[in-house]
Amino acid sequence: MQKFGLETQVKRNPHPDFKSVESSRPPFDEGTSFSYTKTIKPDWVPGSGANNDDWKNHKTVEIDPYGEGRKPVDNYKLLISGIIPRPIGFVSTISSDGLSTNLGPFSYTALVNHDPPIFCIGFSGGVDNPKDTCRNILETKECTINVISEFFQEAANYTSINSPHGVSEWVLSGLTPAKSTKVRPDRVAESVFSVEAVYRTHHEWVSPGSGKASGVMVILEGVNFHVREDALNEEGNIIDPAVLRPLSRLGGITYGRTTDGFELPRPEFTKEVEKEEVKGLVKPKTQEQ
Known part of the structure; x- marks a missing residue:
């Protein structure tokens, strides 16, 4: 992986001795499984706003991203710690000559449409100085996007190493390449959910x-999906988060787990407006003059 302007400014490890700090923390709880909880306030009613007023006790700080003395790295640190959790696109590519492969995690990844399936991935550096993954996609027009699960978190993180061009992250991580069907780059066999995508x-x-x-920013279309059998429902349209156990990125070198969730139905106005508490909140439109 090449060094870019931002890469040289970011202090990746905030701890002088990471292993020493890690050893002071409780062990990873492998026994935790995904479960559903109630919402914080199941008896919330329309118009109630937030569940408490603590936010009123705090002021906000206004920041101009291009203000005098502010560096791009400052915005980087602010944004990756504020826009969380972020999905991680674990991207597999192959060079245009077919001689080298690349595998790396990118947290500037998002699903932006389902018909057709469209994904976007953001890469640091310009087209004239791209990361290997970005270069490979622009030249070959294809890749695979894989979801990282808890059970191979260390291996996936190791692929972010700044290895020189030509050194395979597959070998360094010990992860298993599996042949794709519609694109040349391999998918990650360990991944519960993988997408074959084209530029x-x-x-x-x-x-x-x-x-x-x-x-x-690269826009890709998903042209083939791979889902682990035990994670998929009978209809073939829902992946069980208890099996997927996805990781997300937070700020700095912090990752997040998805261990619980709650459900909230989307309100339907024609039904909600019949409720007395909603009627009082809806002001009739004044007749145009």
Whole structure:
């Protein structure tokens, strides 16, 4: 992996001796399984707002991302710690000559449409100085996007190592490549859910401060899915989070787990407006003059 402007400024490890700090923490709770809970306030009614007023006791700080003395790395740290949790696209690619493969995690990944299945991935660095994964996608027009589960978290994280071009992250991590059907790059066999994807378009971002290319957004279409059998429901349209056990990215070097959830139905206005507490909140439109 090459060094980019941002990469040279980010202090990745906040601990002088990470293993010493880690040893002071409780062990990973493997016994925790995904479960559903109630919402914080099941008796919440329309118009009630937040469940407490603690937010009123705190002021907000306004930040201009391009303010005097503010560096891009400051915005980077702020955004990755504020926009959380972020899905991780564990992306597998192959070079245009077919001689080298690449595997790495990217937390600037999102699902943006389902018909067709569209994904976007953000990469640091411009088109003239791309990361290996970005270069491979732009040149070969294909990749696989894999979901990282708890049971191979260390191996997946190890693929983020700044290895030189030509050194395979597959070998370093010990993860297992599995043949894809519609694209050349392998999918991660350990992954509960993988997507074979093809390139559709990309956009290069330019820093307003320096005028230099700072990132590339690649738009991809999913053309084939792979789901572990025990994670899929009978209808073939829902993946069980208790089996998927996905990891997400938080700020700094912190990852997040998905161990519980709650359900909230989407309100339907025509039904809700019949309730007395909602009627009083809905003001009739004034007749146009």
